[in-house]
Amino acid sequence: MNAEPRILRTQAEETLAAEFQAARTRLAGGPETAARREAAFAAFQKAGLPHRRVEAWRYTDLRALMRKAAPLAEPGAVPAGLPAVSAFGGARLVIVDGSYRPELSDADGLDGVTIRPLADLLAADDPRVGASLAALDDPLVALNTALMTGGVAIDVAPGASVGRMIELAHVTTGAHATQTRNLVHVGADASLRLVETHTGPDGAAYQANGVTEAVIGDRARVVWAKLQQEGDAALHVGTLALTAGRETRFDHLVLMIGAVLSRSQQFVTLSGPEAKIGMNGATMLRGRQHADIALVVDHTEPACESRERFKAVVDGEAEAIFQGRIVVKPQAQKTDARMMTQGLLLSEGGQFSAKPELEIFADDVQCAHGATSGQIDEDLLFYLLARGIPRPEAETLLVTAFLAEAIEALGDETIAAVCEAAATRWLAARGGA
Amino acid sequence: MLEIRNLHATVDGKAILKGVDLVVPTGEVHAIMGPNGSGKSTLSYVLAGRDGYEVTEGEILFDGEDIVGLDPSERAAKGIFLAFQYPLEIPGVATMTFLKTALNAQRRQRGEPELSTPDFMRRVKGAADRLNITQDMLRRGLNVGFSGGEKKRNEILQMALLEPKLAVLDETDSGLDIDALRVVSDGVNALRSPDRSMLVITHYQRLLDHIVPDKVHVLSAGRIVRTGGPELALELEAKGYADYQANAA
Ligand SMILES: Nc1ncnc2c1ncn2[C@@H]1O[C@H](COP(=O)(O)OP(=O)(O)O)[C@@H](O)[C@H]1O
Ligand SMILES: [Mg+2]
Numbered sequence: 098m099n100a101e102p103r104i105l106r107t108q109a110e111e112t113l114a115a116e117f118q119a120a121r122t123r124l125a126g127g128p129e130t131a132a133r134r135e136a137a138f139a140a141f142q143k144a145g146l147p148h149r150r151v152e153a154w155r156y157t158d159l160r161a162l163m164r165k166a167a168p169l170a171e172p173g174a175v176p177a178g179l180p181a182v183s184a185f186g187g188a189r190l191v192i193v194d195g196s197y198r199p200e201l202s203d204a205d206g207l208d209g210v211t212i213r214p215l216a217d218l219l220a221a222d223d224p225r226v227g228a229s230l231a232a233l234d235d236p237l238v239a240l241n242t243a244l245m246t247g248g249v250a251i252d253v254a255p256g257a258s259v260g261r262m263i264e265l266a267h268v269t270t271g272a273h274a275t276q277t278r279n280l281v282h283v284g285a286d287a288s289l290r291l292v293e294t295h296t297g298p299d300g301a302a303y304q305a306n307g308v309t310e311a312v313i314g315d316r317a318r319v320v321w322a323k324l325q326q327e328g329d330a331a332l333h334v335g336t337l338a339l340t341a342g343r344e345t346r347f348d349h350l351v352l353m354i355g356a357v358l359s360r361s362q363q364f365v366t367l368s369g370p371e372a373k374i375g376m377n378g379a380t381m382l383r384g385r386q387h388a389d390i391a392l393v394v395d396h397t398e399p400a401c402e403s404r405e406r407f408k409a410v411v412d413g414e415a416e417a418i419f420q421g422r423i424v425v426k427p428q429a430q431k432t433d434a435r436m437m438t439q440g441l442l443l444s445e446g447g448q449f450s451a452k453p454e455l456e457i458f459a460d461d462v463q464c465a466h467g468a469t470s471g472q473i474d475e476d477l478l479f480y481l482l483a484r485g486i487p488r489p490e491a492e493t494l495l496v497t498a499f500l501a502e503a504i505e506a507l508g509d510e511t512i513a514a515v516c517e518a519a520a521t522r523w524l525a526a527r528g529g530a
Numbered sequence: 531m532l533e534i535r536n537l538h539a540t541v542d543g544k545a546i547l548k549g550v551d552l553v554v555p556t557g558e559v560h561a562i563m564g565p566n567g568s569g570k571s572t573l574s575y576v577l578a579g580r581d582g583y584e585v586t587e588g589e590i591l592f593d594g595e596d597i598v599g600l601d602p603s604e605r606a607a608k609g610i611f612l613a614f615q616y617p618l619e620i621p622g623v624a625t626m627t628f629l630k631t632a633l634n635a636q637r638r639q640r641g642e643p644e645l646s647t648p649d650f651m652r653r654v655k656g657a658a659d660r661l662n663i664t665q666d667m668l669r670r671g672l673n674v675g676f677s678g679g680e681k682k683r684n685e686i687l688q689m690a691l692l693e694p695k696l697a698v699l700d701e702t703d704s705g706l707d708i709d710a711l712r713v714v715s716d717g718v719n720a721l722r723s724p725d726r727s728m729l730v731i732t733h734y735q736r737l738l739d740h741i742v743p744d745k746v747h748v749l750s751a752g753r754i755v756r757t758g759g760p761e762l763a764l765e766l767e768a769k770g771y772a773d774y775q776a777n778a779a
Contacts, residue, residue, distance in 0.1 A: 485606030485636035498622025
């Protein structure tokens, strides 16, 4: 804890304070929500934008990198170029500039699923909003609580098997700030496949700071992917705070490919015994992009299994970061946790930083972590060249193979195909096949 | 076909090949034998154009053209195939994908149309069946979880599909039991043709019982020191490489 008072504020912090003052009376929510916003903003102001002396943010010095705060988005914009249907062939809930837009969404055929604008829950001071965040001490989460607009609340009834994939499409329309809040509650024994997509125009210096709270009921089965394909001048911060119950199966993938500066935070708490989760990541960066993945998996109950696989491909002068922490609480005996992270550097200037950590307070556990970083294997490359595959195409094959392990671990062919197509386009743009 | 003239090559700055002269006419199978460390694998990598294997003197003519400046993939497209002594595993690249990518990449470079998927599948199936390579192996990552013998068979499958003009087989017999050796040799013999030359590198004579060469060359200390017929292999088997190792020192 650092109790030193902060007096000097950055320009961005000043702007955020002014924006909160101007917006506080018109932000959605009942009296309790309003009080929570005030408290959250006070907490944010006390901490300020995170900087490199804040351990959890040490690789992403937002105070230095975020020079200006973009103005808050006005509601009602019409997104340009929204594809007619979801690329995943299922339902699509569209969130424009932080607000759920039912008229742009397709929520048909989702039996057992209740979808409401988050603004309705805020107006009713629904205590579930914010419930997953109590233990989090993160300035960007606090900022989101202070300024959150309505995203969407998805409730899956116990036992419901949702056959249609749901895409949660986050679209930003211009150079403004968005503060989306979503809530996903999956009942016991239910099953769900969800894909969050994050997109926006190239060249627009927008700032998206979203928070999704999720509670996965006992024995539920959830596949969840997040595809961060923001515009090339965007700043993206996204936080998932998720609690998984007894015997759940939860598989997650985060694909980080867009934005100039991005951070994806996943805080996962295994709150029931015998849950099995897989957390995966695939990062592809070029130019001067910076992408940071922060993961905390908290084993609080016995006999849970977690697998963490994070891969980063870095070209140009870009920088990829993975900070992963597995916590095993004293009562979480028989925990089986394995975390692996690998960086593949395609250029001299690219950087990959990894900080995997284990914090183990139980004695009967199996935990391991590993981190590697390297270039394309010259021996493998020669094998492909010697078979007549030209160098760019051979490199593409090897990079795709490198990422495939993380992408395929999600266990969903539809999502894998979309991710692999994105990877192929990315590689083609660097001169591959 | 293949003419190597006074070839000198270095690996990481160290001179390994010190004036190799070798001619393999079209349609002939030549064997290269020699003690360990004599430069056999180096010669095969220099022919394939591997990075780090630098030709410092001499030339390699393939169909009359000097190929020393060409990239490995360009040499492959011209019809040079190297069967690796130690085939590598590439997790995440399915064998089938690899074969198709390689075949079509070569066809593209030669200005030939790419093969349709059914056409390609038919060719793979035929060749794979002859080499006892299962569909399951083709779906797996390249060589991943393959036994030593399966990896060598997979090399011959690649050769069968790519139909090279010159095949260089680097110790294709190493690590094979007698049954696997027969399958691999039968696979190679099936590919002998008047249009195709082969350079069979081996340390032991036993492979040459199955793949009978037109000529045998002995490589020692980076030079061809003797050339003869198949009987030379038998002589080496009987006497060992002692005479040549003395030269190597
Ligand atoms: N990368 C390398 N760097 C330095 N020396 C090498 C390298 N590779 C092979 N050599 C040396 O080159 C010589 C020939 O090796 P090689 O061609 O593998 O022989 P062979 O295949 O006949 O056993 C050996 O002395 C070996 O130690
Ligand atoms: Mg050798």
